[in-house]
Amino acid sequence: MFSQSMYTLGTNRSCIRDLFEYGLQQAQTVGKENVFDFSLGNPSIPAPNAVRDAFSGLIEREDSLSVHGYTPAPGLFDARSAVADDLTDRFGFPIHPENLFFTCGAAPALTAAIRALAVENAEILAIAPFFPEYRPFVEHNGAAFAVVPADTDTFQIPVADVEAALTPHTQGIIVNSPNNPSGVVYTRGNLSALAALLTRKSQEYGHPIYILADEPYRELVYDGAEVPFLPAIYPHTIICYSYSKSLSLPGERIGYVCIPDCAADSRELLAAVAGASRILGHVCAPSLQQQVAAQCARVRPDLEAYDRNRRTLYDALTSYGYACVKPDGAFYLFVKAPGGDAQAFSDRAKKRNLLIVPGGDFGCPDFFRISTCVSHDMILRSLPVFQQLISETQV
């Protein structure tokens, strides 16, 4: 006698993880150099030196009890101050330590925020393409999950389709920019149109519709692309942040929820996040990692390697005839599957040991995702396979 729904969640592995583990197996058989694994979104550049220095300094020089002790549930005041100051300076928008609640990364930030919004009959929207875990996060934390279909020409937010999906029960809409899996950065104009819609509908419904801004890729942008600071465009914004990608610390589980003063019921909502965090078993974010985040609040990643990978793959694939919106951020390409069925195309690629993720779980079954956080050498070795696969499709 155990929960069947939890068992199903624990055994229905994501196709991403299946591909990744298949790749590890195949490497044993055909050699590592003959497997082209573009499945995982695991950073491939090391953490900045400042991060290493911060870890070392804390371990070597600080008192064990203060480094490793329980922190207040929202996080160390110094860590919240450092992040608040950085956000305020960068975006010219007032963020205070009291607006921040540290978490074990973006996943607990999102689940706590969803649970805090989960009033009776609550609905949370996501915009395709979207990170597949949003669905279980929402459905098992007290809300219904609804999807706005993708604008597959641009992968910007299709505002008219968002309007069609809104109901009086809509409590929030997840906005993930730079986007996983498309790599697209929503433009200021696009976000302003969304904000205008949400403002109008919030008035109509008599309660705020919150934006849940899932922003682990905020600092991963190329060609000078702008990631607008959402609270400056739409007041009712809940930022869910992680240092996983920006500081290459995915396993270290450190991030935060930020609800600025301009959001409706800002402090009450952050208290509800604290309550949700409590019953989700979070207690506090890792103390050592909080202190590293405090010291590294102004550290930015060196994106040269990701940018080079992005350009190499984008230029090569489009030259072969693949269709793909050029990504301005994150470390993914979201490519239209030749032949139209990304699952079938991914299966064919898999036979050549080229591992790409079909887009069905992202809400776009005609597209596949390539992670560009890989070695440049592997990219170069993989290009003939990409070329061959599309040429075979066209025959």
Place this chain on the structure above:
Amino acid sequence: MFSQSMYTLGTNRSCIRDLFEYGLQQAQTVGKENVFDFSLGNPSIPAPNAVRDAFSGLIEREDSLSVHGYTPAPGLFDARSAVADDLTDRFGFPIHPENLFFTCGAAPALTAAIRALAVENAEILAIAPFFPEYRPFVEHNGAAFAVVPADTDTFQIPVADVEAALTPHTQGIIVNSPNNPSGVVYTRGNLSALAALLTRKSQEYGHPIYILADEPYRELVYDGAEVPFLPAIYPHTIICYSYSKSLSLPGERIGYVCIPDCAADSRELLAAVAGASRILGHVCAPSLQQQVAAQCARVRPDLEAYDRNRRTLYDALTSYGYACVKPDGAFYLFVKAPGGDAQAFSDRAKKRNLLIVPGGDFGCPDFFRISTCVSHDMILRSLPVFQQLISETQV
């Protein structure tokens, strides 16, 4: 529009935290040396040197991507192996890496295990006195919470009262030994009687009743007291462990769920824990901390300071006339309040800047908890206040 229940959980602060923060304030007014704060269960001995060396070595010598990368959801295989080997060697009972699922400490271990057991109408029992967070953990993760009243003479498990509290819906019973707040270690005889009852009732109900063994204090015992390894006494045991106390790493959020092969549906239940962990937003336990746990699986704490505190306080308080079961473990004393009302007694103590936790939230309103993880000097300074308080009550 936000969840009122989450808001209430986020704002109804525990009286422990209130006392602690009152103490910080009073220290500003009357001087730190005149505040006697016995409120928090925060380790007061530093992490063992081996822990510091492990952190340093990983940061200084290992590759950033492998130290800080995502780990598999259940944890690094090496970490699970190290812990499994240590448990097998120590307790002569076979534990395999596949029985372990690393978590961000005991709280997410418990919440995931509860959620995994939360079938329709599920009930989870706790035995007074109990850690107050059990209640929200159970009530907000899909089960009903029921309390077995304390045997206040011994604070052992009152097995007849457990039997009276069991129903066909009972899915689990939380067993916390060494116990917070009593410091009592359940004896082998007591646990065997519980096991016999649960075996009989599991047969009667046609499904296993699991023991949820919350064991953060497992290694904190004195005078050679034995903490029996529960799976060897009762097969359907789910161990929820944390390194918070044993390695003085409470803020670092590292622990595990262990479900041995002998438990009914062992692997399926661990898969359900994995599913629950996923929707609770856990992702994986901090990677660096997992690797420290792997290296320090056989490191044990030096308990001399806690033991000295325990003896000093127990001897002094009983000599003044306080009644208290002598604790064999953890770092607490649970003392009968002179006059019978622990809240009133705690309020009187607070006026003398002596901060002790009334036992109402632990399920024993006639007792108060003293944390002995404090400085010995503070204990010595506090003794006249304890003496005065009981002498005033007797007048």
